Amino acid sequence: MNLSRLEIGPLWRALLRNKVGASLIAIQVAVTMAIVINSLAIVIQRDAMMQRDSGLDEDNTFYITSTGYANDFNAQVSVTDDLSRLREMPGIVNAIQINAIPISGGGWSMSLAKTPGDDVETTNTAVYMVDENALETLDLSLVAGREFTPQEIRWRQPSQPNWPSLTIITEALAKSMFDSANNALGQTVYIGDEEPMTIIGVVDQLQAPWVGWSNLEHSMLSPENMAFTSTRYLVRTQAGQRDRMMLEVEEMLSSSQSGRIIRDTTTLTETRDRSYQQHEAMITLLLTVISALLLITIAGIVGLASFSVQKRQQHIGTKRALGATQIDILRFFLLENMLISGVGIILGTLCTVGLNIALVQWFHVTPLAWYYIPAGALVLIIAGQVAVLAPAKNAASISPAMATRAI
Amino acid sequence: MLSMQDLSKTFTTDSVQTHALRDFTLHVNEGEFVAVTGPSGSGKTTFLNIAGLLESFNSGQYILDGHDVSHLTDSQRSKVRNEKIGFIFQNFNLIPDLNLYDNVDVPLRYRGFNGAERKRRIEEGLAQVGLSGRMKHLPSQLSGGQQQRVAIARALAGDPRFILADEPTGNLDSEMAQSVMQLLQAINQQGTTIVMVTHDPALAAQAGRNIFVQDGRVHEEASLC
Ligand SMILES: Nc1ncnc2c1ncn2[C@@H]1O[C@H](COP(=O)(O)OP(=O)(O)O)[C@@H](O)[C@H]1O
């Protein structure tokens, strides 16, 4: 194709003489680009956060609270009895008493150090108090070392401050403190300044209770049962048995002992949904904003192009009379849109980067990956070309006779 | 050479049929300057549009420059218009967003000439109509007569065999009309065939040959006295 047919020079000079409409569209494209790209980046980040694995067999796990109220309520007896009954129920894989539920929003955290003392570098981690059935119940696998033996589990009394001498930690925590799971094995960590705990095992993955926490993958297991009057059991069922088992467990626990109430049976799926509710809402909001902005921009382009085709009927007829083919006319409008979008995209790139810098600074959003910009630009160019196609086709179908007939 | 034999053109709108041309027969020889007159609505513009391949016809035969043009595709017609025909319109039809240089450039770009060739032709064309110094001006900065001169430069830039002009002086005062007429005569003398529709008998009289159209027919062919 002959380049002179493209009329880029005259088109550009004509645009510069008719800035208002074109500038509005270019600015609209720029603003749309900045907001759409930044929103989309946030949506993708949030979605990736939501996809993170807690480590548990979430679909088949639930938890339930037991609260003793009777004066003669013996927590230690009650927990021992509950756990043995739970573990015998057909349909249940395993069950444990636990002090906090992963990704639920509430739990315990402690700081660990490699040397004793209060002036040393520490690493924060979530603490789960569990017994020797933890690995199977929480669906954890050992990366190194071993699990707890029944003899290693102690009883923690209410407001007892000290810690057991053994621990199992997650691989992420091991890497953060000792660079690898194998290096961590056998090491001593100091909890709460000076109490030593020896790492006897490293497990693949177990998330902390707080989904917004930067150390979400840092968790440690402490080998102990709790002699607390109010406590929670985490139950893992066989696949597909969860809902049935929830009812059976509730009934079994309610009838097995008196002097306590059983409540708050909750699935881990519900817990996940609740914890990520804000993220979900944010994603919905941003996707709505993105679609609305794209639609408005496309509508603006269709509007301006239709108006200008309408206004230029006689000029289009004249160009046809002077030798323009239908393709020449079609291409003219596509190219005009491309130039306007191009200016919008140059402006938009600046706006996108500017907005991202502001978001990073003020809202701690992760900086944008560079490829979002060319990808966003491409989407906007394509959207513009699609938007202008119908008006451009109308223009191409204007008869050359309009040169002499138009009013 | 432009030859129409028994051409008919009917416009059908909302079940109303208008016979714009009926058995229209006209032969224009190479190098002629033909003035077409006739009452309003008699079919002059329709004839010129068909002659310039801007419009199709219903029946009859039209031979342009030795070729039967009735079965050309739309893009072939564009090419013939671009290469062989220069149009001059009553309203000048300059593109208001383009300066004079770019206006004259329009048909040359569709012709596929390179930049240097186009520049040469544009400068030559604007010089020929006395507007060399105004190349960067917009049409709106010129008088009607000057705009029509630009339109003439645009029509001539591609060296067409035919100039088709529909009331080229219709929007000009008599002095400007006369100067445009002189320009057309000069062009005709250099060998370009011109067919001009006009309602001004004084101007028509200056053409080499007059035809009179009425009710879509060539009613009377008056030769120059
Ligand atoms: N596009 C059209 N649709 C319907 N009727 C038309 C159209 N163009 C012209 N006509 C009719 O055809 C007849 C001839 O018109 P035209 O060639 O413009 O006449 P003139 O140029 O001599 O004034 C008129 O009756 C006019 O109303």
Ligand SMILES: [Mg+2]
């Ligand atoms: Mg007319």
